[in-house]
Amino acid sequence: MSGAVWTSRLLSDSRRQIDKFHFVGDVFGLESGDEYLCSAEAIEDTVVAIYPRHIFESVSPADAVLSGQLVTALGHSLSRAREHMLLLGCKTAIEKIAAFLLSLADRLKNTVLTRPMTRLDIADHLGLTIETVSRSFTHLEREGLIETGTGRRSISLRDMRGLRQLDA
Amino acid sequence: MSGAVWTSRLLSDSRRQIDKFHFVGDVFGLESGDEYLCSAEAIEDTVVAIYPRHIFESVSPADAVLSGQLVTALGHSLSRAREHMLLLGCKTAIEKIAAFLLSLADRLKNTVLTRPMTRLDIADHLGLTIETVSRSFTHLEREGLIETGTGRRSISLRDMRGLRQLDA
DNA sequence: CGCATCATTGAGCTCGCTCAACCGTCGTGG
DNA sequence: CCACGACGGTTGAGCGAGCTCAATGATGCG
Numbered sequence: 568m569s570g571a572v573w574t575s576r577l578l579s580d581s582r583r584q585i586d587k588f589h590f591v592g593d594v595f596g597l598e599s600g601d602e603y604l605c606s607a608e609a610i611e612d613t614v615v616a617i618y619p620r621h622i623f624e625s626v627s628p629a630d631a632v633l634s635g636q637l638v639t640a641l642g643h644s645l646s647r648a649r650e651h652m653l654l655l656g657c658k659t660a661i662e663k664i665a666a667f668l669l670s671l672a673d674r675l676k677n678t679v680l681t682r683p684m685t686r687l688d689i690a691d692h693l694g695l696t697i698e699t700v701s702r703s704f705t706h707l708e709r710e711g712l713i714e715t716g717t718g719r720r721s722i723s724l725r726d727m728r729g730l731r732q733l734d735a
Numbered sequence: 736m737s738g739a740v741w742t743s744r745l746l747s748d749s750r751r752q753i754d755k756f757h758f759v760g761d762v763f764g765l766e767s768g769d770e771y772l773c774s775a776e777a778i779e780d781t782v783v784a785i786y787p788r789h790i791f792e793s794v795s796p797a798d799a800v801l802s803g804q805l806v807t808a809l810g811h812s813l814s815r816a817r818e819h820m821l822l823l824g825c826k827t828a829i830e831k832i833a834a835f836l837l838s839l840a841d842r843l844k845n846t847v848l849t850r851p852m853t854r855l856d857i858a859d860h861l862g863l864t865i866e867t868v869s870r871s872f873t874h875l876e877r878e879g880l881i882e883t884g885t886g887r888r889s890i891s892l893r894d895m896r897g898l899r900q901l902d903a
Numbered sequence: 904c905g906c907a908t909c910a911t912t913g914a915g916c917t918c919g920c921t922c923a924a925c926c927g928t929c930g931t932g933g
Numbered sequence: 934c935c936a937c938g939a940c941g942g943t944t945g946a947g948c949g950a951g952c953t954c955a956a957t958g959a960t961g962c963g
Contacts, residue, residue, distance in 0.1 A: 576817060578903045582825040586817055599810025604817070623806070634802050641809040642767025648816035649744060649754055649773070655823035656862035657750040660919065686942065694824035699919055701943055717928095735746045828951065854910065867951055869911055885960095 570613025571683045574605045575691065585692040587647065588684060590674065594640045597623075611683040655694050658735060663693040664703040665733040668713065668724060678724040738781025739851045742773045743859065753860035755815065756852060758842065762808045779851040823862045826903060831861040832871040833901040836881065836892060846892040 574595050575585045586605065589595045598604065623637055654666055667689065672678050682689075686697045693700070704722075707713045712730055714723045724730060742763055743753045754773065757763045766772065790801070822834055835857065840846050850857075854865045861868070872890075875881045880898055882891045892898060 576821045578821065578825055580903060582903070584821040584824040586820060597810070597813070599807065599814055604814065634806070638802070638805060638809065639767065641806065641813060642765070645765070645809060645813050645816060646767055646772065648813060648820065652754060652816065652820055652823060653744045653746065653752040655820060656752040656859075657746055685940095691824075696920060697942080698921085698944085702919090705943075735748060735750070853908095864952055865910080866912085866953085870951090873911075 568614040568616055570615075571610050572607055572613055572615065573610060573684065573688060573692075574607045576605055583691045584694070585688060587651075588671075588688075588692070594644075597637075597641060597644065610685075610688065660693075660695055660699050660703055661706065662734050663695065664700065664707065665712075665730045667693060668722065669727070669730055669734060672724055672727075678727065679721060680724070681721045736782040736784055738783075739778050740775055740781055740783065741778060741852065741856060741860075742775045744773060751859045752862070753856060755819075756839075756856075756860070762812075765805075765809060765812065778853075778856065828861075828863055828867050828871055829874065829901055830903050831863065832868065832875065833880075833898045835861060836890065837895070837898055837902060840892055840895075846895065847889060848892070849889045 569591050572589045572595065573585045574587055574589065575583050577583055587593075587595065588610075596603075596605070596607065622633070654663055658666065668680070671680055671682075684692075686700050689695075690697045690700045695703075704713070704715065707730075708715055710729070712724070712726045712733070714725050715721070716723070737759055740757045740763065741753045742755055742757065743751050745751055755761075755763070756778075764771075764773070764775065822831055826834065836848065839848050839850075852860075854868050857863075858865045858868045863871075872881070872883065875898075876883055878897070880892070880894045880901070882893050883889070884891070
């Protein structure tokens with residue numbers, strides 16, 4: 568309903584993969600099995616609406632609409648996951664950063680991003696290290712493609728075309 | 736129904752990410768948007784059953800069961816995708832190969848794998864190169880964890896515990 | 904037998920990682 | 934109000950896992 572959350576998966580030695588950042592309106596936490604495999608953490612003051620799982624398991628005709636919405640939500644999650652696998656498996660560091668910024672701008676409907684997430688969060692989302700993320704931002708800024716505000720609190724995308732060109 | 740298929744996504748310069756290998760009984764090709772973003776290709780003689788999309792879009796009460804199956808299938812695809820993102824984002828080459836072999840053995844319910852896919856397919860699935868895949872197999876064989884048959888047509892998993900230990 | 908395809912192996916390189924120092928901002932307590 | 938410490942971010946130097954390029958080997962098919 569407001570705020571921001573990430574969901575992640577952990578490896579035994581604490582390597583972390585952040586699946587997705589969730590903002591207002593996003594649905595998350597849909598798991599199929601008996602146990603939850605994902606962790607979730609709020610990265611700023613956040614309010615979420617929680618629905619008990621049995622709601623989704625009902626098959627009564629009256630819930631046909633809800634069921635359809637569930638299918639839609641799952642479908643979106645899935646295509647986003649596929650997109651992200653393409654990013655993780657194929658793209659270079661700069662391409663990953665550019666793609667990340669573009670997708671964020673697209674989802675927030677704004678070319679000025681105020682990022683609640685840290686460099687470490689971004690790194691774990693993109694399969695990079697914190698230093699590589701930082702260096703990539705610096706590089707993009709030097710090229711004039713983005714502009715970081717004071718305190719690195721916000722990022723303005725200055726050249727969408729350039730960013731799209733960077734993203735393969 | 737029989738055979739083997741992979742689904743993949745392509746980048747403009749023909750870098751490829753193979754999402755998943757599909758075998759008998761697997762459901763694939765569920766896309767949410769108006770256009771298909773995935774390619775699919777059979778890697779051996781294959782027979783598939785095709786269902787027109789509108790079947791999944793019906794919300795009539797009679798289709799409640801089908802709808803439930805759809806949700807289940809989507810849920811499985813999603814959790815598999817999440818698992819694969821963890822692999823792509825966090826794991827090393829050897830860990831990727833070990834995880835891949837284990838998951839294949841698990842899905843085929845057999846520790847002897849006859850692989851229809853090529854080294855290039857595996858590489859594009861795991862975000863590696865063909866040479867790294869080859870070297871990893873050689874390494875695992877030297878360590879006695881696997882055994883490759885003549886012509887590299889099959890791979891026997893000799894030490895499941897060792898492989899699981901390699902996979903983080 | 905000859906060619907095509909796929910796999911292996913080696914040598915060298917590079918992108919991104921590791922390790923380490925430093926900087927800026929903010930919040931807290933003297 | 935300032936000093937200081939904590940935290941997150943930046944930058945540099947060097948390293949190494951995995952990539953590139955190239956040669957060689959195995960298998961199978963016409």
